[in-house]
Amino acid sequence: MAKEIKIAFIGNGYIARQHLDILQTFKYVKIIGYLGGKTDKFKISVARKNFGERFNSMKQMVASRPDMVYICTPPYIRF
Numbered sequence: 001m002a003k004e005i006k007i008a009f010i011g012n013g014y015i016a017r018q019h020l021d022i023l024q025t026f027k028y029v030k031i032i033g034y035l036g037g038k039t040d041k042f043k044i045s046v047a048r049k050n051f052g053e054r055f056n057s058m059k060q061m062v063a064s065r066p067d068m069v070y071i072c073t074p075p076y077i078r079f
Contacts, residue, residue, distance in 0.1 A: 002028045008066035009034040012051050016072035020051065035061050036073070 005028055009016050012034045023029050033053035055061040061069070 004028050004030050005068060006030050006032045006064075006066045007068045007070060008032055008055070008061050008064065009036075009051060009070045009072055010061075011036045011070075011072035013072065013074075016051075016070065019070055019072060024050070032064055032066055033061065 005026075007023060007029060009020070009031070013036075016034070020031065023031065031050065031052045033055050034051040035055045035058065053064075055064070
């Protein structure tokens, strides 16, 4: 049996949702949560798209022990 891969996201906008749609098609992928998106618009989107738990800090995200983290933020924010 394959090991479950736990994935977290930084960002939950358009690009993150595109990745999420694809990742959810894989049997052994578990989306554990995301860091970002505090507005009501994002809360509704996140609940609908099943991003998992909302992390309040990078420390909390790391403590959840993801196997992989997707960084899905606009290029101007990454620096």
